[in-house]
Structure formats: C-alpha cells, structure tokens
Amino acid sequence: MTASLPVAAAALAACAIVVGASEPQQPPAAARATSGRTTYLATCAGCHLPDRSGRNEAPSLANADFASRWNGRPGELAAYIQKTMPPTDAGSLTAEAAADLAAYLLEPAAADAGAQTDASPRSTTRTGVVVSGEVKNYIPVTDEMLRNPAPGDWLMARRNYQGWSYSPLAEITRDNVKNLKLAWVWAMNEGGWNEPMPLVHDGIVYLANTGNVIQALDGATGDLIWENHIGPDPGAMFGATRSIAIYQDKIIHATTDARLVALDARTGRTVWDTTIADSRKGYGNTSGPLVIDGRIVQGLIGCDKYKEDGCFISAYDATDGKRVWKFETVAREGQTGGDTWGKLPNLLRAGGETWITGTYDPELKLTYWGIAQAKPWMLVSRGTTLDDKLLYTGSTVALRPADGSLAWYHQHAPAETFDLDEVFERVLIDVDGRKLLFTVGKPGILWKLDRETGRFINYKHTGYQDVFARVDPETGTPTYRADVGNQKIGEWMRACPSTEGGHNWQAMSFHPGTQSLIIPLSQSCVEFTARRVEQAEGGGGTAADRRFLEMPGTKGMIGKLAAYDVRTMKELWSREQRAPFLTAVLSTGGNVAFVGDLDRMFRAIDVKTGKTLWETRLGTSVQGFPVTFTAHGKQYVAVPTGLGGGSPRVAPAAIAPEIHHPRSGNALYVFALPEER
Secondary structure: OOOOOEEOOOOOOOOOOOOOOOOOOOOOHHHHHHHHHHHHHHHOHHHHOOOOOOEOOEOOOOOHHHHHHHOOOHHHHHHHHHHHOOHHHOOOOOHHHHHHHHHHHOOOOHHHHHHHOOOOOOOOOOOEEEEOOOOOOOOOEOHHHHHOOOOOOEOOOOOOOOOOOEEOOOOOOOOOHHHOEEEEEEEOOOOOEOOOOOEEEOOEEEEEEOOOEEEEEEOOOOOEEEEEEOOOOOOOOOOEOOOOEEEEOEEEEEOOOOEEEEEEOOOOOEEEEEEOOOHHHOOEOOOOOEEEOOEEEEOOEOOOEOOOOOOEEEEEEOOOOOEEEEEEOOOOOOOOOHHHHOOOOHHHOEEOOOOOOOEEEOOOOEEEEEOOOEEOOOHHHHOOOOOOOOOOOOEEEEEOOOOOOEEEEEEOOOOOOOOOOOOOOOEEEEEOOEEEEEEEOOOOEEEEEEOOOOOEEEEEEOOOOOOEEEEOOOOOOEEEOOOHHHOOEOOEEEEOOOOOOOOOOOOOEEEOOOOEEEEEEEOEEEEEEEOOOOOOOOOEOOOEEEEEEEOOOOOOOOEEEEEEEOOOOOEEEEEEEOOOEOEOOEEEOOOEEEEEEOOOEEEEEEOOOOOEEEEEEOOOOEOEOOEEEEEOOEEEEEEEEOOOOOHHHHHHHHHOOOOOOOOOOOEEEEEEOOOOO
16 A cells, blocks of 8 residues: 655645644634744744745745745645644644644745744854863874874764775674674754764764754763854754864864854864855755865755855865855856756756765865755756756766866756755775776666766666666666656656655765675655746745655565675665665674664664674664764764654655654764673
C-alpha cells in the first residue's frame, strides 16, 4: 500500500507547535491573529522567516500566490493546516491553534508585523562569550596540518581536503567494536535543524549548536571549556550549521544569517565578524567554510527569490575577514554562459545555492563545489524550457582559490526541474595514477569525472529513477523522459526519486583499504504540481506542491546503504531498511563504518560486507556527521542526535509515520572501548 501526504502547499512547512487546551468560546478575529502571530514567531519563523517570506522548502506565506489561494477561506486554511502541518508531525495541532495561525496568516498587515518583530535576525541580541575558559597549551593549526592532518584530529568538513569522511585510526576494529560503551554525552541547544559535524584538534572538541552557538569541550570528559552565543538564535533564521573550520588560532563559523565570524580558539572570544550577504534579502548559510592557504572559501543559500543580485561562492582573508573574490553561480546577462537562461533577465534568474562545503586538491590547486538547481523548481513556473541549460546550476565547478576564476565545469543536470539538485560532496580519489572526482546527487546517479579537466568518465545508477530516459555514455548528459517538457500549472507530475533524493546531504565515505565508496541512499518518490509565480522582485521561490510516495519495488524500505568499487563502479554490497539514514558515513582504518538513522539507531558496519557489528539506540533520531578522534591517546567515536530538516525528514514522515522519536534530544554522544583491566 502506497502512502502519500501533501507537503508545503501553502502553509507552515516545518513548524513544531506546542498547543494548549481549547477555550470554550471563540475569541474575536483580532485576538486570534495576535495569538497566531505569537505562535508563528516562536515556532515557525525559523523556516519561513519572521516576515513570512519563506526560503527553499519553506514557501512564502506573504506573497500574491498565497493570498489568491487562501483569502476569504480561513476555515479551509485552518483545516488544511490542522490536517497536514507540520509535515513531520501531521495532525498534532488543535483546531484552535490552526484557526489562530490561519487568522494571522490572512491578516493584511501580518507581513509587516512579522518584519518588525523582535524575532528579526537583525535585532537578535548577540551575547558573546557566556561561559569563559581557556584551551590550555593550544597548538595553532597550520596549512601543513590541514593538508596532512594528524591521525587523531578532525580539522575540517569530512576530515580531509579530499572529502573522504575517513579516519586512519584503528584502535576500534571490526573485532572489538562490539565492546563500545558510552563515554559521555553532551546535551545541545534545542530548536532549529541539528545536523552538525564536530571538529577536533589535540583532544578538544569544537561543536556548533543550533542558534549559532559554538562550544569547546574536553574530548575525554565532555567538560565545557568555553561557549559563545554568536546569534541569531534558531527561531530567527532557517537552516542547519553542518560544519565549522579551524585555522591558526581561530574557529571560523558561517552563521545562518550570512555572516562569517572568527573566534579565538583558546577562549571563544570574537576576533572579527564579516557580512557575506544581506540576510534581509533572504540570504543565509548552511555549509561550513573551507580554508585554503589562508583564505576562507564559503558558499551561500537563500537565492530562490527574484532579486537583481544572485548566489555566489566567495573567499575571505583569514586574518581580518575581508573579501578577496567571489564567483557568481548563476551566469548573468553578458557573462559567459549568460545566454543559457533563455530570455530571462537577471532579476528572474534564481537558484544556484552552494549549501554543501566543497573540497580541494592541493596539487592541482583547484577547489570543487556543487551548485544547486534553478528556482522555481519546475520549468513551467520559472518560464524556461528543456533547451535552456541554466548555467551553472546542477553542475560541478572547479575554481582557482587564488582568484576565484573558473577552471572548468561539468553540468550533471541541465534544466533540472524536480528539485533533484547535484550540490553534494565532491570526493577526490587517485586511482591507477588518474585524478578522479566522484559525486552523487538527488537523482541517485554516481558520477565519475576527471578532476583535472572535468571530462565525464562514467556513471552508475544507485537506485531506481524515472526522470531521465537515458544518460549519454560519452558526455554524461542526461535526457529527460518525454513528458517532462510538457508541464502545466496545476497538473500533477511524478518523479522518482523524490526531493528526499536518492542521495542528500548525508555524506558518503571513501574507504581506501577496500577502494570503495560507502553511500547513504534513500528510496521514495514524489508527485509535483507547479504553481504560477510573480515575475517581479520578491517573487519566485520553490513554487510547487508535493505528495510523497513509496518507491516501486522497494517494499517500503526507504533507507539504503551501499558500497561501490571506485574502479568498476560495481555495487559490492547493499542493505535496506524502513528508516532512512540521517547521518553521513564515517569509515576507519579499523575496517568499520558508522552510520545513524531516523529510528534512533547508531550502528557499526563491516566495510567489506555491510553487516552490523554493533548497534545502540540513542535518545532521538541520529542526525549529523559522526567523527572519530583521540584524546589522551584513546580513540573515541562521536555522533550527534537531532531534529529538524527538509525533505529527508518530511518524506519519511509522510510514508513511514509509524517511526516515532521524541520531539527533543539534540545532543552529542561519545563512545569508546572500555579500559583494559
């Protein structure tokens, strides 16, 4: 039996609302709107933003499309909200709460009221260091350390410049991993989207919490050393903080409101604070920084709305935070590739976010980034055709970090039209003397490129997909199935995989001992219907309604974990389960891989067979990036638990509602082998 649920059609797409008992009498409309505004700002603004303008999967609740759809229909809107929202806990709202929210959302002055609220990210108080302490005997992190990290350190996103999510540590092996015990646990901030990757240097854990809170912890004991509340808090901005960076004596954090902040790694005190882009225009960040030869390379999100300026990758001097260069990810009129957007003016060229941290080849001196899709999601909404390639969306770009110039690009998904973006990790591997790049995006296609030239080499389907009819074996260019170009506003169209993706932000791992990529995958489908959008500044957005479905032939198994040979692309092993995997994969020199899922399970897997070697159940859904490190000579494994997120949470909530987890529990769990006696 296939289950489905409409998601993000026109109301609250990711709110977790706590409601009280119903009052016996119906309050007046003004009182309802006031109550709805309070609830909205406290619980919904983190995704839809305080002014209701929305971002990406959280649609605008303040534009003409929303008004034309729901004005004069408060009862229907309230019923829709109560039945379907929030998508990860549909039906949890009382009738009164839904009516209050509908009254607020349909109030003419609601958008202005939201924009002026104290929840606005520009008015959030930055409290700075709230717990004082000092990391003793701190050793500055050099460029050489980043190129060749110490075995016990984890100094950047996915640990090394090549993006392997692999550690050579081997104290924990496939033979003794069954003995792992909890060493300590640290409760993290509640609220927001918790998907962090801790950094570890010389036994000190640097941890990004929701709400732009950075902490330093003793890796052996979990004791807090210092804590800085940078701001804004999780109720003020959309998105997760997936990683931070460390360089010299600084911890570098890209905030959710599009700032870049450097903290003193010893004390947590702010050293400098730079604005990347204006958050009042919807810009923000979820990717972390990548430090290359003293320059901090950073992505950007919040580019789905129509505005004259667009998305870009940029670099900053690590000493003072001043911008050095920027590369625009959406080709503008008159630029190279600018003619690939058809007749659209710059104002109507949206999308091209870079919400996953890139990688770097120190020998070639090139940094590799994935570029997200064009917006709105469906080509009929944005006014383009399958002949419009829309550079550089859906692409891998190779940039020279010295000046940000483009060395090459390869477009994996020209004219992408189902939110199947190719923005995720680029993994760099040398095989038989050849410099290769691997990546896999939401279509679930594993791509192999030559990273010196960008030339396409090979591809592999990791699961079922019906969006592309074929992939050219010489160029790697996909051809859409015949009906994709015939989209009409308001008509449903099916796509497999769904926006959950065959693969999403949960990073794969390269295990050099087996020469294999171990990839967390998902299996679900979706039905889309496109909406008409305002062709004006502030219009745009994602502009589509969705219904999630089970994927044919999977028997409802949403989660898949599989290993692929980097030489042949052959699948070596795979395992499927009902719960999706919500962490990256971490593999180690002990021939163990670690991964966590929605059903609170954290497992150690044999890298050669995929069989479970050890497992434990944690407090809530296991979500984020597991890491391993040493403190005082002992190996530890750390993994976050967390709530919040987009399609990887929304799709399973729709098609596997029987998987339950607490609505709180953001934490960091740390495991180790017991002491020998």
